Amino acid sequence: PIDPNFETNCKPVDEEDGVTVWGPVDPPEKLGIHGTHVAVDFDICIGDGACLEDCPVDVFSWVDTPGHPESEVKVQPAREDQCIDCMLCVDVCPVDAIDVDPG
Ligand code: SF4
Numbered sequence: 083p084i085d086p087n088f089e090t091n092c093k094p095v096d097e098e099d100g101v102t103v104w105g106p107v108d109p110p111e112k113l114g115i116h117g118t119h120v121a122v123d124f125d126i127c128i129g130d131g132a133c134l135e136d137c138p139v140d141v142f143s144w145v146d147t148p149g150h151p152e153s154e155v156k157v158q159p160a161r162e163d164q165c166i167d168c169m170l171c172v173d174v175c176p177v178d179a180i181d182v183d184p185g
């Protein structure tokens with residue numbers, strides 16, 4: 083599962099679609115954690131899509147990640163500022179790739 087303490091254990095190394103990327107990253111195999119309030123571990127995500135389908139406020143966008151060993155698509159939390167902390171995405175992700183930090 084995603085490390086709930088990634089903000090302490092990882093370093094911000096980049097920004098994509100307005101969200102912080104937490105490293106280390108080494109594309110295309112290692113893509114890090116994307117987002118802060120709504121954080122998706124791209125190295126755990128298998129592109130299931132339940133999070134994107136279920137989010138009531140459309141926080142996520144598909145992004146292509148060709149060459150990644152787990153899946154060639156991921157969900158960018160591009161509108162994480164819209165999140166209402168319902169926790170649906172956290173509950174439905176089959177691989178626990180998402181961390182939402184209320185407050
Ligand atoms: Fe969307 Fe709810 Fe997940 Fe926030 S916690 S990103 S509102 S599904």
Ligand code: F3S
Nearest residue numbers: 127128130131133175
């Ligand atoms: Fe990925 Fe989990 Fe969503 S596998 S696409 S973060 S439901």
